[in-house]
Amino acid sequence: MQTVFSVGTDALAYGMxxxxxxxxxxxxxxxxxxxxxxxxxxxxxxGYIASYATQILGLGYGVAILLAVxxxxxxxxxxxxxxxxxxxxxxxxxxxxxxxxxxxxxxGIANYVFGPTLKTIPLPETLRGPVDLGFRSIAAxxxxxxxxxxxxxxxxxxxxxxxxxxxxxxASVDNAAMAASLGVRTKIVYAVSSAVAVGxxxxxxxxxxxxLPIEPYYxxxxxxxxxxxxxxxxxxxxxxxxxxxxxxxxxxxTGRYLVPEYGEFFFYLAVIAIVCVFPxxxxxxxx
Amino acid sequence: MAIQRAIAAExxxxxxxxxxxxxxxGLAAVLAVAGIGYLLFPNNLALLTRITAIAxxxxxxxxxxxxxxxxxxxxxxxxxxxxxxxxxxxxxxDITDPFAMAAVGAVGGAAAGLLAGAIMLRGRGLAQLVLSIxxxxxxxxxxxxxxxxxxxxxxxxxxxxxxxxGIFGFDLWGRTAYVFGIAILAVVFVLLRxxxxxxxxxxxxGIREDPVRVSAMGASVNGTLLRMYAISGAVAGLGGAxxxxxxxxxxxxxxxxxxxAEALVMxxxxxxxxxxxxxxxxxxxxxxxxxxSAINPFHWLTIIGALLIAVVLFAPNxxxxxxxxxxxxxxxxx
Amino acid sequence: xxxxxxxxxxxxxxxxxTVANGISLSxxxxxxxxxxxxxxxxxxxxxxxVTGHMPPDSGSVALRGADITRLGPTARVRKGLVRxxxxxxxxxxxxxxxxxxxxxxxxxxxxGRVFGNFGAMPDVMAExxxxxxxxxxxxxxxxxxxxxxxxxxxLLEIALALALKPNVLLLDEPAAGVPQSDTSRIEEAxxxxxxxxxxLMIDHDMDLVFRFARRVVVLAAGTIIFDGTPQDVAKDxxxxxxxxxxxxxxxxxx
Numbered sequence: 001m002q003t004v005f006s007v008g009t010d011a012l013a014y015g016m017x018x019x020x021x022x023x024x025x026x027x028x029x030x031x032x033x034x035x036x037x038x039x040x041x042x043x044x045x046x047g048y049i050a051s052y053a054t055q056i057l058g059l060g061y062g063v064a065i066l067l068a069v070x071x072x073x074x075x076x077x078x079x080x081x082x083x084x085x086x087x088x089x090x091x092x093x094x095x096x097x098x099x100x101x102x103x104x105x106x107x108g109i110a111n112y113v114f115g116p117t118l119k120t121i122p123l124p125e126t127l128r129g130p131v132d133l134g135f136r137s138i139a140a141x142x143x144x145x146x147x148x149x150x151x152x153x154x155x156x157x158x159x160x161x162x163x164x165x166x167x168x169x170x171a172s173v174d175n176a177a178m179a180a181s182l183g184v185r186t187k188i189v190y191a192v193s194s195a196v197a198v199g200x201x202x203x204x205x206x207x208x209x210x211x212l213p214i215e216p217y218y219x220x221x222x223x224x225x226x227x228x229x230x231x232x233x234x235x236x237x238x239x240x241x242x243x244x245x246x247x248x249x250x251x252x253x254t255g256r257y258l259v260p261e262y263g264e265f266f267f268y269l270a271v272i273a274i275v276c277v278f279p280x281x282x283x284x285x286x287x
Numbered sequence: 288m289a290i291q292r293a294i295a296a297e298x299x300x301x302x303x304x305x306x307x308x309x310x311x312x313g314l315a316a317v318l319a320v321a322g323i324g325y326l327l328f329p330n331n332l333a334l335l336t337r338i339t340a341i342a343x344x345x346x347x348x349x350x351x352x353x354x355x356x357x358x359x360x361x362x363x364x365x366x367x368x369x370x371x372x373x374x375x376x377x378x379x380x381d382i383t384d385p386f387a388m389a390a391v392g393a394v395g396g397a398a399a400g401l402l403a404g405a406i407m408l409r410g411r412g413l414a415q416l417v418l419s420i421x422x423x424x425x426x427x428x429x430x431x432x433x434x435x436x437x438x439x440x441x442x443x444x445x446x447x448x449x450x451x452x453g454i455f456g457f458d459l460w461g462r463t464a465y466v467f468g469i470a471i472l473a474v475v476f477v478l479l480r481x482x483x484x485x486x487x488x489x490x491x492x493g494i495r496e497d498p499v500r501v502s503a504m505g506a507s508v509n510g511t512l513l514r515m516y517a518i519s520g521a522v523a524g525l526g527g528a529x530x531x532x533x534x535x536x537x538x539x540x541x542x543x544x545x546x547x548a549e550a551l552v553m554x555x556x557x558x559x560x561x562x563x564x565x566x567x568x569x570x571x572x573x574x575x576x577x578x579x580s581a582i583n584p585f586h587w588l589t590i591i592g593a594l595l596i597a598v599v600l601f602a603p604n605x606x607x608x609x610x611x612x613x614x615x616x617x618x619x620x621x
Numbered sequence: 622x623x624x625x626x627x628x629x630x631x632x633x634x635x636x637x638x639t640v641a642n643g644i645s646l647s648x649x650x651x652x653x654x655x656x657x658x659x660x661x662x663x664x665x666x667x668x669x670x671v672t673g674h675m676p677p678d679s680g681s682v683a684l685r686g687a688d689i690t691r692l693g694p695t696a697r698v699r700k701g702l703v704r705x706x707x708x709x710x711x712x713x714x715x716x717x718x719x720x721x722x723x724x725x726x727x728x729x730x731x732x733g734r735v736f737g738n739f740g741a742m743p744d745v746m747a748e749x750x751x752x753x754x755x756x757x758x759x760x761x762x763x764x765x766x767x768x769x770x771x772x773x774x775x776l777l778e779i780a781l782a783l784a785l786k787p788n789v790l791l792l793d794e795p796a797a798g799v800p801q802s803d804t805s806r807i808e809e810a811x812x813x814x815x816x817x818x819x820x821l822m823i824d825h826d827m828d829l830v831f832r833f834a835r836r837v838v839v840l841a842a843g844t845i846i847f848d849g850t851p852q853d854v855a856k857d858x859x860x861x862x863x864x865x866x867x868x869x870x871x872x873x874x875x
Contacts, residue, residue: 035413097551101591101592101595104588107589227413231416231417262432265429271417275410275418276409481737485738487732487735488735489715489732500706503710504723505785511733
């Protein structure tokens with residue numbers, strides 16, 4: 001029972017962190033049809049900025065998050081403007097190469113500037129230690145990560161289902177040309193969603209730093225995981241991504257607990273099985 | 288041939304430039320570069336042999352990515368399978384003849400190719416890419432876990448191949464290994480030149496451009512691709528076996544995502560869809576890597592990233608493709 | 622009566638929408654049939670059902686007396702049911718000679734060979750030469766397809782289909798997208814199709830239909846509403862209603 005509960009909370013926390021980081025990737029891939037392997041690099045950049053802000057500048061956790069999210073978006077703007085825009089509509093191989101090249105660059109620069117060591121983001125007092133739930137106690141930062149996931153999912157649901165921006169976004173995901181001809185300024189929709197995607201990645205990188213530690217090879221190490229989330233969930237589908245994150249989080253965490261000697265064997269086996277059965281994602285619509 | 292020439296002379300149809308001459312020139316170029324390498328770097332034959340083994344991996348990747356249009360980030364699964372097949376044959380089954388080991392490697396690679404191909408062809412686009420990555424990780428984790436057979440993370444050591452033809456032992460300087468490797472590469476190169484020009488090669492190029500059209504001609508798209516995957520696996524497996532024979536150890540890195548991604552980078556830097564491009568890319572990348580990473584391994588990753596972006600933006604046909612384009616332009620101006 | 626191609630009572634619906642409603646059609650060797658119908662009549666669905674890209678809810682398709690309803694698309698092509706595409710689907714990096722050669726090799730079971738080259742196969746070269754010449758595009762045999770005119774690409778599309786030696790040829794708007802000045806070339810090519818071949822052409826261009834077809838089939842809302850001679854089609858009230866009304870008006874106003 002003890003194990004079931006701790007596996008459950010760990011899986012939930014891990015899944016939610018995955019969700020916060022990958023949801024932006026899913027939306028932009030559904031929107032712009034770009035295979036982006038560099039998304040994890042933005043989560044990593046966010047983590048590095050937050051670490052720098054707290055450790056070196058001595059800022060508070062909340063301020064560091066804000067600074068990191070804004071900083072990462074600012075870094076992403078020229079990258080989007082000068083690199084990504086050239087590969088919209090390009091063959092998939094081109095997109096893979098460009099974004100993997102960018103990932104290599106970010107890793108190399110991070111390694112050079114910050115060194116190869118793990119970077120920590122000290123948690124504020126309230127998030128340290130366990131929280132007593134009455135029948136069990138759970139690490140506060142995991143609870144925080146779960147809460148962040150729920151808040152992000154809820155906020156995105158409101159944004160996409162209840163606002164006029166959401167209507168435009170959904171129209172553009174469905175059929176960009178049609179949306180444009182109906183007067184949706186797709187360029188603005190693209191720019192805003194890219195910024196939100198990058199911002200969420202940075203936010204997820206910070207919130208999840210205890211589970212996915214910040215180091216130079218972060219961008220490469222979790223690249224696959226984020227892509228798998230989008231592929232399994234179906235590009236552009238928020239419920240799909242949520243389901244994918246929870247399923248993958250559960251498989252990965254359970255595997256680590258029960259058969260640690262197999263490493264990630266069962267995780268990848270499950271990925272292959274799921275993708276083979278649902279080539280367009282669990283809740284994907286495109287066929 | 289006579290009829291072909293007769294038709295060509297009539298000005299009607301001919302089958303393209305004189306391929307045989309090109310093949311021989313290509314073979315001569317490969318052997319010449321190999322010979323120059325031997326003379327210039329007699330103390331670095333181990334690196335040259337490794338380049339030869341990786342060249343086989345990149346050629347094999349070109350068959351799938353360049354000629355069939357399948358983007359994959361998991362091709363090292365085939366290379367590593369060949370390496371482990373040859374290594375396990377030597378260590379556990381006492382098959383130590385280098386040619387037999389190479390054959391076992393080719394068969395192991397082909398089997399891995401069939402398995403990987405059967406899985407990859409289930410998806411398209413992003414799903415296919417994700418499958419390719421998951422496959423190489425799955426192979427990696429399997430090899431790690433099956434340490435009784437593979438030595439796990441310590442690597443599979445204790446491979447001691449017999450002398451070639453019972454005469455030329457694998458010496459400390461790696462001369463035998465180098466010549467053995469270049470011989471394999473030369474034979475594979477010639478066979479692949481024939482392959483890509485054959486009806487089967489033409490069918491694959493057709494699939495790359497439009498699979499729907501190919502199936503409307505009555506050809507089986509997935510059957511053809513699976514076959515190409517098996518052939519590609521055999522070539523990659525030979526590369527892996529060569530690596531096992533020359534270094535006498537097989538490590539988990541031969542089955543890694545990083546090796547897969549690097550192979551793709553080499554192919555793209557050289558130019559996809561051309562066997563020469565694959566060779567040029569491998570040579571350039573490996574030489575450059577050896578040169579730069581000796582100075583600073585961190586800069587290496589930044590530079591290779593920047594190089595990739597530059598190739599994508601400014602030379603999408605790769606070094607070889609761009610060079611031939613320029614040559615054509617100069618030639619036509621004369 | 623020896624039907625080379627027989628479609629029996631094909632039905633298909635998506636949810637509540639019926640896209641094929643009891644379609645039956647029979648063709649003999651040498652037939653020249655035009656299938657017309659207003660947009661959304663179900664012509665594309667019909668092609669997909671017949672070529673095996675979409676399974677019918679009920680009904681059957683037979684080729685030379687053999688039931689092919691359960692065969693997949695490629696198997697049907699091998700049995701002799703070949704189609705062309707409304708928008709050319711060619712390999713932009715290859716030459717017309719390579720296209721036709723590939724079709725010949727495929728038909729003769731040699732497309733899987735991993736050695737040799739069609740240039741060294743006299744029978745293939747002869748057929749390539751002949752096939753391209755028959756359509757008047759032999760002079761561009763060795764240019765890349767991306768470098769030849771669209772009208773020539775359409776001719777190559779027909780040459781490619783013929784190289785597969787079909788019993789039944791489905792032509793999906795063979796002149797679509799071709800500039801007016803070049804349509805006569807396409808018409809010549811259509812007139813020169815082998816006599817023993819059964820051809821079903823789908824097209825909007827009524828001039829072309831009337832010149833080519835000896836029989837016209839009209840499809841509307843998934844049902845065949847007319848099957849007869851071109852002379853009679855314009856007189857048929859239902860056809861007028863469904864399709865030709867606009868055309869007849871447009872013609873008389875010119």
